[in-house]
Amino acid sequence: MRRILPVAFLGKFSFRGRVLIGAALPAYVLSVVLFAQSSDSGSPGYYQPKQPVPHSHALHVGEQGLDCRYCHTTVDTSDRPRASDAACLKCHQSASDDIPEFAAVRVAATGGPAVNWEKVNEVPAWITFNHARHVVRGVSCQACHGRVDRMEATYQAESLSMDWCMDCHRDPSPHLRRPEDVTRMDFKPPGGIRAYGHKVRNELAINPDNGCVYCHRPRNGATTLDSLLEPKK
Numbered sequence: 206m207r208r209i210l211p212v213a214f215l216g217k218f219s220f221r222g223r224v225l226i227g228a229a230l231p232a233y234v235l236s237v238v239l240f241a242q243s244s245d246s247g248s249p250g251y252y253q254p255k256q257p258v259p260h261s262h263a264l265h266v267g268e269q270g271l272d273c274r275y276c277h278t279t280v281d282t283s284d285r286p287r288a289s290d291a292a293c294l295k296c297h298q299s300a301s302d303d304i305p306e307f308a309a310v311r312v313a314a315t316g317g318p319a320v321n322w323e324k325v326n327e328v329p330a331w332i333t334f335n336h337a338r339h340v341v342r343g344v345s346c347q348a349c350h351g352r353v354d355r356m357e358a359t360y361q362a363e364s365l366s367m368d369w370c371m372d373c374h375r376d377p378s379p380h381l382r383r384p385e386d387v388t389r390m391d392f393k394p395p396g397g398i399r400a401y402g403h404k405v406r407n408e409l410a411i412n413p414d415n416g417c418v419y420c421h422r423p424r425n426g427a428t429t430l431d432s433l434l435e436p437k438k
């Protein structure tokens with residue numbers, strides 16, 4: 206089909222028409238490719254808020270080699286694994302530190318209000334999403350947050366739509382590792398992604414569900430399907 210279609214399509218046009226299309230089509234394809242590349246390296250596809258302190262994962266993870274858990278100390282236990290302000294002070298303790306924007310962190314770490322980091326990823330409150338429960342079952346940070354170690358300013362890497370959740374629940378194997386490896390951004394699964402993930406899935410008996418109530422928790426004690434499908438605005 207793929208090879209026959211364009212020929213049949215071109216057959217409808219005059220010779221000059223065909224030459225024009227022959228020139229325009231590659232140019233169009235090239236522009237699409239270039240656009241895709243520019244949007245890949247430049248501004249990312251989803252939400253990227255401005256943060257109160259210009260914290261960079263590319264610097265702290267990519268260059269300094271810190272593990273996610275060094276700052277996100279509660280990823281294995283919490284639904285809000287926000288970075289610990291105290292962790293910053295292990296390196297940035299000196300008051301003469303020459304980064305003016307860093308003031309908010311120093312204030313937080315000396316008993317002031319916590320740094321008001323803007324939320325990047327968010328699922329609606331009426332969805333059951335248990336963050337830690339994914340991490341301890343071997344779903345990699347990368348599967349849901351992308352190559353964080355390359356992000357200067359943190360952005361939302363995936364759509365977080367219902368289809369996105371369900372696609373992985375249907376076929377989680379390519380995203381699974383042993384839980385001790387979930388934070389490794391450069392992880393190369395021995396024997397290939399799928400075969401390796403399949404093995405982990407069997408070992409840990411991982412079996413996510415896609416029934417509506419798995420993610421849509423009934424509100425106010427209601428149990429009808431309608432109550433699940435009409436989220437509060």
Ligand code: HEC
Pocket residue numbers: 256260261262265266271272273274275276277288292322323324325326327346347350353354358359388390
């Ligand atoms: C040096 C400390 C530090 C390390 C190490 C670190 N982070 Fe962060 N992370 C932060 C801070 C601070 C924020 C909030 C500001 C921002 O978005 O950059 C954050 C925000 C995030 C967010 C966005 C949270 C939201 O609101 O949705 C994600 C996702 C994230 N980090 C993932 C990771 C992953 C994955 C790793 C390991 C590969 C990692 N972080 C390592 C400090 C750190």
Ligand code: HEC
Pocket residue numbers: 258259260261264265269271276288289290292293294295296297304306307310
């Ligand atoms: C393990 C040590 C370490 C920890 C922990 C750490 N940093 Fe850093 N940070 C560094 C180094 C090294 C630099 C680069 C300093 C330089 O270029 O002079 C840096 C630079 C920065 C900068 C300046 C970036 C720039 O572009 O100039 C900011 C802002 C910053 N860190 C914020 C944080 C925050 C917020 C935390 C806690 C969530 C944190 N750091 C935790 C080591 C650390």
Ligand code: HEC
Pocket residue numbers: 273274277280284285286287288324326327328329334336339340344345346347348349350365387388
């Ligand atoms: C299955 C997908 C998934 C995995 C795996 C995952 N995350 Fe998340 N993460 C999310 C979603 C979705 C949110 C937004 C949650 C919400 O709104 O309640 C989030 C929120 C966060 C936040 C913001 C917490 C806050 O303060 O509100 C941080 C930080 C974070 N993740 C870091 C990590 C790190 C580090 C890892 C790996 C150890 C990881 N995540 C693994 C999907 C995931």
Ligand code: HEC
Pocket residue numbers: 328332333334335338339342344348349365366369370371373374377380410411412413414419420
């Ligand atoms: C990249 C893969 C992946 C993505 C994306 C993902 N999940 Fe999961 N989810 C899993 C795996 C693996 C489990 C663990 C199943 C098990 O323990 O057998 C799980 C478990 C769950 C559970 C059950 C938790 C518990 O307490 O047992 C819920 C609820 C859930 N996911 C909701 C969501 C929602 C909502 C989203 C989208 C916002 C989402 N998941 C996105 C892979 C994923």
Ligand code: HEC
Pocket residue numbers: 328329332365366367370371374414415416417418419420421434436
């Ligand atoms: C794996 C988790 C998961 C499962 C299972 C799931 N949903 Fe969802 N659903 C979501 C998430 C996450 C959203 C919100 C997406 C967003 O914010 O764009 C959503 C949104 C919706 C919405 C749109 C609500 C609105 O007004 O925005 C409807 C309708 C819906 N789900 C129906 C269903 C039905 C019916 C089922 C069972 C067949 C189901 N869902 C199963 C995760 C799930």
